[in-house]
Structure formats: structure tokens, C-alpha cells
Amino acid sequence: MKISWIVGFAFIASGAFAQAPRQMTDLECRSQLTDALNNMHLADPMNPMAYSYVVRVDTADRIGSNTTNYISVLRLFDNASVAGLLTKAELTTYRGVSLQQRVVADGRRVWAYDPARNEYSVSQYDTERNPRNPDYRRDFVNMLREPVQGIPSTLINLALQSGMAGSVGSRDWLPGFTFQGEEAPTGDTQAIWQAMPDNSRYARFDLVQDTNGRWQIDSARIFKRENVGGQVRELDSVITFPLDTFGARLTQTENSVEFGFRPPARAKVLSSPRPIKF
Numbered sequence: 001m002k003i004s005w006i007v008g009f010a011f012i013a014s015g016a017f018a019q020a021p022r023q024m025t026d027l028e029c030r031s032q033l034t035d036a037l038n039n040m041h042l043a044d045p046m047n048p049m050a051y052s053y054v055v056r057v058d059t060a061d062r063i064g065s066n067t068t069n070y071i072s073v074l075r076l077f078d079n080a081s082v083a084g085l086l087t088k089a090e091l092t093t094y095r096g097v098s099l100q101q102r103v104v105a106d107g108r109r110v111w112a113y114d115p116a117r118n119e120y121s122v123s124q125y126d127t128e129r130n131p132r133n134p135d136y137r138r139d140f141v142n143m144l145r146e147p148v149q150g151i152p153s154t155l156i157n158l159a160l161q162s163g164m165a166g167s168v169g170s171r172d173w174l175p176g177f178t179f180q181g182e183e184a185p186t187g188d189t190q191a192i193w194q195a196m197p198d199n200s201r202y203a204r205f206d207l208v209q210d211t212n213g214r215w216q217i218d219s220a221r222i223f224k225r226e227n228v229g230g231q232v233r234e235l236d237s238v239i240t241f242p243l244d245t246f247g248a249r250l251t252q253t254e255n256s257v258e259f260g261f262r263p264p265a266r267a268k269v270l271s272s273p274r275p276i277k278f
Helices: 026-038 135-143 153-161
Strands: 020-025 043-044 047-063 064-081 086-095 100-103 109-114 119-124 180-183 189-195 201-209 215-229 232-241
Touching: 020 086, 026 189, 026 201, 026 215, 043 153, 047 153, 064 232, 100 135, 109 135, 135 153, 135 201, 153 232
Parallel strands: none
Antiparallel strands: 020 180, 043 047, 047 064, 047 232, 064 086, 086 100, 100 109, 109 119, 180 189, 189 201, 201 215, 215 232
């Protein structure tokens, strides 16, 4: 059973279930979310210390009567073994069908490329292959985030909560608001959210149980409505996990081509990353 999204501004969570759902406390919501975030890790069958995943966010940016659609995809590989700590990532953002930004962490460097200006920057988060420097993971996270602003940062925030920086744990998407949740009468689906009283901002996660009884994030929705220059702006983002041709969630390997970057011809190198605001 997949929990349906509630369309429009009215955020009536109980409408997700046909029968009376079980209410969940803030503490229980945080615990369940933490479990689901940890289960985002898809283990490498050849290396129990390595995991990967692919996550996507589709965003509609509506200002007045105009709508701009964005797609961002984050690919992450992490080998947490002491002898071979290695973290790689790729974050791409499209406006419609046009690539707006590509950020690649290849295990040693973070490359941030702006195709519109044919410009790129490069930052080094590792100076040695073995052993890794003690700040390897911290530097990786900081350098990956530096050129990313706005819409694609949603995926960075989710990755941080799922352990990209080393520890897994749910955090507030709306500081100052408690988590609320409902579990379906069947006990195999949950809706967990934080929301402002007028529903102008909310973050909602739909959880399902897999065949092993583990909680998984099926999808999530991050919504924000505000006034900008006298017009109403809505940012409506839906997070999903792409599937392969067999219906399984996509994974990556250490040698995935997505983790490689070669500066295009006549590209200009920048002295420091230039964040692109979406």
C-alpha cells in the first residue's frame, strides 16, 4: 500500500487512510524516521562496509502564473572501512531539460561545473590515498555543499541525515515544530510530518515496510509558500528513489562513470566555487 499525496494547500493527514489511523508521538516519529534514513543505505554485496543509493527531487517553482520545473539527482557511494575510507558523489540539477549544474566528488576532489558559463571549480578533500586524512569526510561534505544552493540542497540535507557525514539521525525540517504521525490500521505504512499551522510550510515523509519488515522512505514532500515581491511563490518538491528495470532501487559502485569529471574544452577554471542559486 502506498500512501497518496494530498493535493492542494489543505494538509489533512488523516485523509491518507480509509480507517482510523494510530496517532504517533514526536519521539516515535523521530525514531521511525531515523530507522528509515538508515535503511536508505543499500549495501554492496561484495563489501559489507560499503553502501550506495540514488535519490531524486522533482520541484515545481510557481510564482504567480509562471511555473519552472527542476529535477535534481544525487548519487552517493560510501566505503566506511578503516583501511579504505572512500566517499564519492554526483549531484546534477536540470531546469526543464537543460543541465544547470553538475557537482562531482571523485574520491579526492570536488568538481563544480556550470554548463551555461562553461566554468568549473575544483577543491581537494583528500591529499593522500592511504591512509585518508582525519578530516576526509568532513572536508568532503563541506566542499560538496559549497557550490549548492536552493532547490538541490534538499537532497544534501536528506543525505546528511542519512549519514553522509558519518552519523544517521532525523533532524527538524521546520525548527520549533514537533513531528506528527499516523500509522495505517494495517501497520505497514506511516505518514510522518512537520507543518506550520497554516500549512504554508511542511515536510512530510511516507514510510512503508519492506519484505523484511524494515521501514523505508517511499517518498517525501517538502512544501513552502511565501510572498516574494508582492507575488505568491510556491516551492513544491517531491523526493523519490529511482528504480532499475527490475523494480529495485538504483545503486552505484566505486567505479560508476557518474563519479568521473573531465573539464570540457575551453572551460574556464574558477579560483573558488561559484554557487548557483535555484
